[in-house]
Each structure stands twice: as C-alpha cells, then as structure tokens.
Amino acid sequence: MASASLSLPMQRRKHLGVVLLLASLALLAVAPLFLYPVFLMKLLCFGLFASALNLVLGYGGMVAFGHATFFGGAAYITAHALKEWGFGAGSGLMIGVAFALVTGFLMGIIAIRRQGFYFAMTTLALSQMAYFAFFQAPFTNAEDGIQRVPRPDFLGLVSLTDNLTLYYFVLAVFLIGMAVIWRVIHSPFGASLTAIRENEPRALSLGYHTNRYKLTVFVISAGLSGLAGSLKVLVFQIATLTDVAWQMSGEVILMTLLGGVGTFLGPMIGAALVLTIQNYMASTAVPVTILIGLAFIGCVMLFRKGIVGEIIALLPSGWLGNHDRERV
C-alpha cells in the first residue's frame, strides 16, 4: 500500500532495511580478506541460482525439478564460447543467459500445461532429456566436460585472472541478478504472480492470463539460473555433466527449501549452508547424498518454512506487516 506519510513501524522498517543492506554489502566487500575467494564465489553463484529458482518455487508456487538444465546448459555454452570462439567475459555470460532464456521458454511452454506434481515430473523429465542431449553433443566431451576454460578480460579492460579481482566482478554480477529478482518480486507483476500462486482459478476469473504470467516468471528464472551457471564457469574454468544432472536440480531445491521458500534472503542462506556442509563432507568417505537426503527429510518434516521463514514467524507481529512477511 502506498501512503504519503509513512507510519512509524513502516519508517523503522525502512531504516532497518537500509542499514541491513549496507551492512551486508560491506560484509560482502571485505569477505575475501578473511575467507577463500573461490569458495565465496561459489557461494555467490549458487546463492543466485537458488534465488532464481525461488522466483518459480516460492513466488510462482511451481516446483520446478529441471533447473539444472539452465544452470549447466548455460555453463556449457559459455565455456564453449570462451574457449573455442574467443568470447570476452561479458559476451560469454550473455550468450549463456540467452541460451538459458530460450531453453527456459521451450521447457516452460510444455511444462506449464500441467500443474502441481505433474509440473514437477514434466520439468524433471524434460531436463533429463536435455541431459542426454548434452551427453551426446560432440562439443561437451561427454564425461570429460569442457576443461581449462580461459578467463578472458571483461570488455578488454579488466583482467579477471586474479581470484580477488574476479571475486568483485562476480559480486557485481551477483548483485545485478539479485536486484532483478528484487525488482520482479516488488513489481505489480510479482503481486499478480503471488495472487496466481494463492488462487489460480480466481486469478483466471479476474481476467489474468495466468499461463502467460507463469511462463514469464519461468523464463526469467531460467535466464538468471543461466547467469549463475555461466558465472560458475568463469570461477572454476570447467563445465561438466554434474551441472546438468537431475541431482543438481534437487540440490538447488534443497537450498531454497532449507533457507526458506518465498523469502528473499532464504535461498542464499540455504545455499551457504548446503555448500559449507558439502565442503566439510568432501574430506570424509560418507557420500554427500546421505546428508542431502537427511536434510530434505528433516526440512519437510520439521521446518517447512525454512530457516528465514521460521525466524520471520518468530518475530513479534508489529515488526513486519503481513504484506512484507514474505518479502524479506
């Protein structure tokens, strides 16, 4: 609701929001001085990926089980463009995003024909098809993947070979991606989307072309997932089958679920948690799937709102209006 004079709790919220935003930006800016930049960049990539999925999962209310196709597919395209076609960093990211947008559109027009778990199963099956297509395509080198991808300069000006420089580049792209997501959620489009999620027949009867909204958000989400995948190529200089496999689609759902579906910060926190656990587990003999499976079970059985969702639920009621509850 837009009002000329802000009420006191609203004003307080606004100030708090600005302070929190600045604090987290400062934290992100100095983080590489204390933590390993490559790990931080991985966090940013997956945070963006999970947040992109959250657009569909949390705000669109559709369980998409095929986002690995956009993430890993864009990674393949970017890796190929950088290595074989000599693209720069900026154009390399763009061609990855373009690929993800197109595949997102193709998967979207088929999948939105069914709702609920049919949607989940359809996206999963279609992404498995994409997996086999990538597996057989000659340029992906099947099990070997595309290795030793160069890190070209950005606009021919900024060299990204240094991890620290690359970190700030990745951070900037990440922030642009998050800003797009924030903008989508807080637009009239986002509000209509929430309405469709809550009651699709009613939105339909009010004259909304619900399928068009669902397709649009699906394509936006696919494009941002692609951006995350392309960024990952710049960081790790490799694109492999792991990124397009269905396990990746499941992992990113877990990140979103764990942090809090339909919250702005949740997916990033979920991603950080899952990656930290994976990092820790990598040195043990226990397969990561065991822990991921347990996390899924625990999350669904015990805290379905996710970490951020549960924290919001604990806050005193005056702190956040109903309107803002799901926008943190």
Next chain:
Amino acid sequence: MTMIFGVPLVALASQLVIGLFNGAFYALLSLGLGVIFGLLRVVNFTHGAFYTVGAFAAFLLTSYAGFSFWACLVIAPLIVAALAAVLERSLLRKLYGLDALYGLLLTFGIALLIEGLLQFYFGVAGQPYQVPALLSGTSNLGFMFLPHYRAFAIAVSLLLCLLTWLIIEYTSLGAKLRAATENSRLLEVFGVNVPLLLTCTYAFGGALAGFAGVIAAPVFQVSPLMGANLIIVVFAVVIIGGLGSITGAIVSGLMLGTLEALAKVYWPPSANLVPFLIMAVVLFLRPRGLFGKGE
C-alpha cells in the same frame, strides 16, 4: 537374410525383445506409482530406490545367505514392502493433510538417503548376479534367438500387472481401494480401516518395485543408482499414460519400451531421448495423458 527397412530381421526382433523387457519394468514400476498416487495422492519418488533395494536384497540374500533366485523373488519384495510400510507409518503419514508437493520432496529425500547408504556400503560399481540355471539358455525360433530369461521376465511381469488389475477391479479389497480413492472419509465412516489400507497400498506398490528389482538383477548390474535413472523414465511413462490409470500404465510402459528399442535400431543416438520426446508431444496434444480422465 530378411531385411526390414534396411535392418536385419534378427537384429530387429532381438531389439524388440529387449524393448518389451524394458517395457515390462516400466509397466511394473508405473503401475505401483499409479496405485500409490491414486490412493495416497503422493508422487512416490522413492519408487526407484525401492527397485534398487529389491535388487540389493536379492543380491545379498543369494551371495551371503545362499537363497535361490526363486526364493528371492518372494522374499525380496516382502523386505521392500516392510521398508515401505515403516516409511509410510513413520514419515509419510504426517504429511497427508498438506500440499502434495511435500510428499514428493520427502520421498525424494528418502530416495537420496537410501541410495547414499547403499553407495556408502557397496560402492558405485555394479555387482553381478547369476541368471538362474533353469532359465539360462536361449531358444532358436528360426528368425531369432530368444533368451529364456528375458522371455520369463516379460511373461511374469505382465502376469503380475494382470493380477494387480484383477485384484483392483474384481475383489472386495479392490473395491475398497477404489472407494477410498473416490472418498476415503466416507469409507472410514463405513468402518473400513483406511489408515491401514493406505499403509498396505504403499507397501504393495513398494513390493511391485522390489519385484522388478529382483527380475532386473541378473540382467543389469546391481548398483546403487540403478533405480534413480530408471524412475525418471517411469515418470515420463506415467505422464504419457495418465496417472491413476492402470491400463494406461501397462500399455504406455510396453509401448515406450518398444519404441525405445526401435529407436535403438534405426537411430541409436535418439534412443535415450525417445521417452521424453513422446512425453512432450503427448503433453502438447493431450495434457491429461493418453488414458487420463482429467483432473
């Protein structure tokens, strides 16, 4: 040599047998998935893991306890059924009132856990399992060689599908199942123990998957991920046939297996893509599936 569209008849016929063999698995698995979905309204992601557990149970029973293949064919599905019953009672049951997607996510988590545990104890490499001596030969049919085991597997799987269909359509238990699918609360008022019915249904679906796993063990290697990749194709089968339709599950399972085999003969690289391409076409032309009754 007889040629059909440039392919020798022998090669075509043996590929078709392999296709029917795979199709029989698709049918068994999608049948269980459909029965569970019909009653519990849960898309059972754990189904692939049940299939894997069935195969591993047979492998362990044979190599460590000396049970014969035939004994495993009975015992392994019962083990899977018991596992399924425990999972339904302890976890799945608590999610019935909620959005069906939580059931999907929970069963996905359980599948990952089971596969991870198997991977931890047995590694990713496949374990061999002997074809029973009685079925190890092949017959010369004149135009092709028919491996006995594959013929047996196709026959027994179809028999099981038929049996399931008869139970659901023609017995009083089946009538209760169908009634519970329509209106479980009303059925409960009539004094039927619906929660028990749900547990049994989930266990039965699991047993079907476990049975398929035992049948698969001698042909494919017994490995922790054998079910994970299969279940996604089965999802495509289910979408093509329409969830909740028994005929749909059986017919589209066999059809898909056969078409996959044909693709393997005529254009090998497309074989893996065929089930999903057909699914996409069906979704476009008839979104509720070939045999689906609508939502």
